[in-house]
Amino acid sequence: MTDTQIIKGKVKTVFTTSEPDKVLIQYEDKVTAGNGRKVDFPIGKGRVCMQISEFLFKKLEDRGIRTHYISTIPERIMSCKKVDIVPIEVVVRNVAAGSLCRQTYIEEGSSLNPPLVEFYLKDDLKDDPLLTTDRMERMGYTEMLYSELRSSAIKVNDILADIFDRIELTLVDFKLEYGHDSNGNLCLADELSPDSMRLWKRGTSESCDKDLFRKDKGDIVEVYNQIFDKLNNLP
Ligand code: UDP
16 A cells, blocks of 8 residues: 555545555545634544435435445445546535535525526635636536536535425535546546535524534534434435
8 A cells, every 4th residue: 555645625534545546535534614714623524425425425325316326334434436526516405504605695594496506716715716618618518417416406406405305404505526437437436425515404594514513503513413313224
């Protein structure tokens, strides 16, 4: 394992393995906000984010969404297909919140039906700017990739919104990342946890996600564990 490569992300570390098509992703006990400007190291956070991600990746795979998930290794390492990440963050919004309300006159809490699907450039140095379809085209992304990302994200939204509704949470918005595997297939990658989504207690705007950390409003590990327990106990 001397030639293992390590890629450190903000809250996850990716290790290459002796198998060229496989990586190990370690979920760290770390949380960041504001593009890394706010940081904390809550014990147990890596494990619960991995558990929720594993649960959701499996549900999506069951429903025909191709993902990078392979298996998990106790207690916070996920074995995944190695993918070439598409440097585009796909955000789906069911309810207006966050940057959408900061950047427009759309009021927080307004329902967005049909859901709004947005594309952002995955580049922290540029502060992840919002992309337009024309910009994506000029950057060399095909219309086919655009359509594939969009239709997959809408399908993921339908599945996840239904799962969270069953534990009385509203899926307000979330961010997805995709990559191509060694066969050129588009796979859902990264993580699926309350770190990259907004979840409100149904019928309220009470956060059960990373906004608790962003706004110093509560213990994310406790809340994330409650979410995982509820998901795990779903019939
Ligand atoms: N998001 C994310 N990583 C990012 C940007 C956004 O996980 O780099 C998630 C965020 O948690 C929220 C959704 O995508 O669930 C929409 O985020 P928004 O554009 O509203 O930005 P924010 O208000 O979080 O800065």
